[in-house]
Amino acid sequence: MRYISTRGGTEPATFSGVLIDALAPDGGLYLPQTWPEATDWSGETSMASAAAGVLHLFAGQELPLDEAQELTEAAFASFRHPDVAPLKRLGDDHLLELFHGPTLAFKDVALQIIARLFERHLKARGGHLNVVVATSGDTGGAAVAALAGRENLSITVLHPHERISKVQRRFMTTTGAGNVLNLAVEGTFDDCQRIVKEMFADRAFTKEVRLGGVNSINWARVAAQASYYITSCAQLGGTAHFSVPTGNFGDVFAGYVAKKLGAPVGELIVAVNENDILDRTLRTGIYEKRGVTPTSSPSMDIEIASNFERLLFEAAGRDAGEVKRAMADLSAYGSFALESDVLDRIRDGFRSYKASEADVAELMAEVLESHGELIDPHTAIGLHAARKRREDGLSGPIVTLATAHPAKFPEAVQAATGQAPQLPGSEEELFREEERFDILPASTDAIKSAIRQHALLLF
Numbered sequence: 001m002r003y004i005s006t007r008g009g010t011e012p013a014t015f016s017g018v019l020i021d022a023l024a025p026d027g028g029l030y031l032p033q034t035w036p037e038a039t040d041w042s043g044e045t046s047m048a049s050a051a052a053g054v055l056h057l058f059a060g061q062e063l064p065l066d067e068a069q070e071l072t073e074a075a076f077a078s079f080r081h082p083d084v085a086p087l088k089r090l091g092d093d094h095l096l097e098l099f100h101g102p103t104l105a106f107k108d109v110a111l112q113i114i115a116r117l118f119e120r121h122l123k124a125r126g127g128h129l130n131v132v133v134a135t136s137g138d139t140g141g142a143a144v145a146a147l148a149g150r151e152n153l154s155i156t157v158l159h160p161h162e163r164i165s166k167v168q169r170r171f172m173t174t175t176g177a178g179n180v181l182n183l184a185v186e187g188t189f190d191d192c193q194r195i196v197k198e199m200f201a202d203r204a205f206t207k208e209v210r211l212g213g214v215n216s217i218n219w220a221r222v223a224a225q226a227s228y229y230i231t232s233c234a235q236l237g238g239t240a241h242f243s244v245p246t247g248n249f250g251d252v253f254a255g256y257v258a259k260k261l262g263a264p265v266g267e268l269i270v271a272v273n274e275n276d277i278l279d280r281t282l283r284t285g286i287y288e289k290r291g292v293t294p295t296s297s298p299s300m301d302i303e304i305a306s307n308f309e310r311l312l313f314e315a316a317g318r319d320a321g322e323v324k325r326a327m328a329d330l331s332a333y334g335s336f337a338l339e340s341d342v343l344d345r346i347r348d349g350f351r352s353y354k355a356s357e358a359d360v361a362e363l364m365a366e367v368l369e370s371h372g373e374l375i376d377p378h379t380a381i382g383l384h385a386a387r388k389r390r391e392d393g394l395s396g397p398i399v400t401l402a403t404a405h406p407a408k409f410p411e412a413v414q415a416a417t418g419q420a421p422q423l424p425g426s427e428e429e430l431f432r433e434e435e436r437f438d439i440l441p442a443s444t445d446a447i448k449s450a451i452r453q454h455a456l457l458l459f
């Protein structure tokens with residue numbers, strides 16, 4: 001299996017190459033050169049086995065199946081639930097709980113795997129890697145939990161200053177590990193992501209510090225996340241639709257990948273908060289930036305949905321020219337227009353719904369009252385969209401991805417429900433440990449020099 005860039009400017013790369021590169025050298029995102037033949041996943045109810053199967057499919061002999069299985073079992077050993085991602089029934093709704101990992105969000109699934117893929121790669125090839133990650137709250141914590149203290153790896157996390165929850169921040173800033181650097185950027189998540197992409201675009205810098213990435217720009221992230229779509233369909237015994245709380249479009253794109261691999265994934269519902277750029281795009285065909293508003297679901301306060309580029313490439317018949325045109329328009333004018341045939345192809349598999357802040361609070365309260373369960377604001381947005389879609393006539397099971405534990409957003413959950421969510425287990429220690437982070441302007445040069453200094457201390 002080889003990988004190509006959505007912008008068409010790179011030689012086909014190997015799975016390891018893509019794992020280490022993260023972003024393609026031409027600024028595009030990697031995708032398999034061709035999709036593998038569809039597989040029958042109907043018996044695949046185990047997360048470790050599904051994830052191993054997917055990784056082996058995409059890596060081929062670079063990661064034999066038995067080694068992949070060992071790796072995914074080790075990755076999920078720290079999860080609090082024996083099923084890793086249990087599927088739960090709530091009246092007419094299905095919730096896929098993806099928050100039983102070390103940092104209580106779905107990001108743990110792929111990050112625990114990627115850390116082990118990196119370690120395996122560095123053991124075989126030598127050298128070190130300075131990982132950089134942009135976060136709107138959850139990827140950062142999951143990456144820190146997965147990489148803190150690992151040999152030959154360092155991690156720098158950029159989060160938007162004062163735009164994430166305290167619990168999210170503490171997951172990143174309290175490890176005390178020497179290989180972790182936290183930078184609070186005076187800007188939005190989109191600024192953090194832009195800075196990461198600008199650093200990757202500077203090939204001299206990338207080589208100098210051996211830059212690595214674990215955001216969903218990294219193909220291995222998206223591939224690993226396809227596994228829970230596969231296990232959900234297997235557990236439900238056939239076709240399932242999915243409602244996905246969406247920001248950077250990585251998770252919902254993983255559903256598209258699972259479908260490409262042969263899993264009976266039905267419709268993919270893009271559930272968004274008041275930062276509704278994706279909903280507007282699916283409705284009008286115009287992707288247009290209007291600025292980001294802070295909401296009670298901060299992880300989804302995103303305007304540049306990085307992985308939409310992968311879908312655009314697919315829907316445009318893999319025309320890299322079309323992708324380059326759209327991305328150039330986005331940076332020059334803050335918007336781009338989809339051709340009508342491209343929009344039709346996207347609408348063929350995807351629908352979108354937006355939840356207001358009032359919808360989110362109302363639904364959190366209703367779920368507590370009707371089912372005695374607390375859900376987090378991101379999950380509430382997914383559930384809201386699933387219910388709307390059912391009202392609009394979609395039949396068959398709709399699985400809502402429960403992407404975070406309610407205790408990551410205690411203020412929002414308590415304000416909506418009157419109940420304070422409890423952190424499971426020893427995470428309460430989070431509030432005893434001292435935080436370590438520096439505040440920096442949203443300047444790529446300032447971040448680069450912080451990374452250089454950190455790397456010099458370590459390697």
Ligand SMILES: Cc1ncc(COP(=O)(O)O)c(C=O)c1O
Binds near residue numbers: 105106136247248251
């Ligand atoms: C809790 C939570 N829900 C939903 C999302 C959105 O996922 P994606 O960015 O893959 O669209 C995120 C951020 O990634 C998140 O942290």
Ligand SMILES: N[C@@H](CCOP(=O)(O)O)C(=O)O
Binds near residue numbers: 135137138215247251
């Ligand atoms: N919501 C994310 C934003 C980064 O998304 P990623 O999937 O590209 O890592 C977060 O919580 O950090």
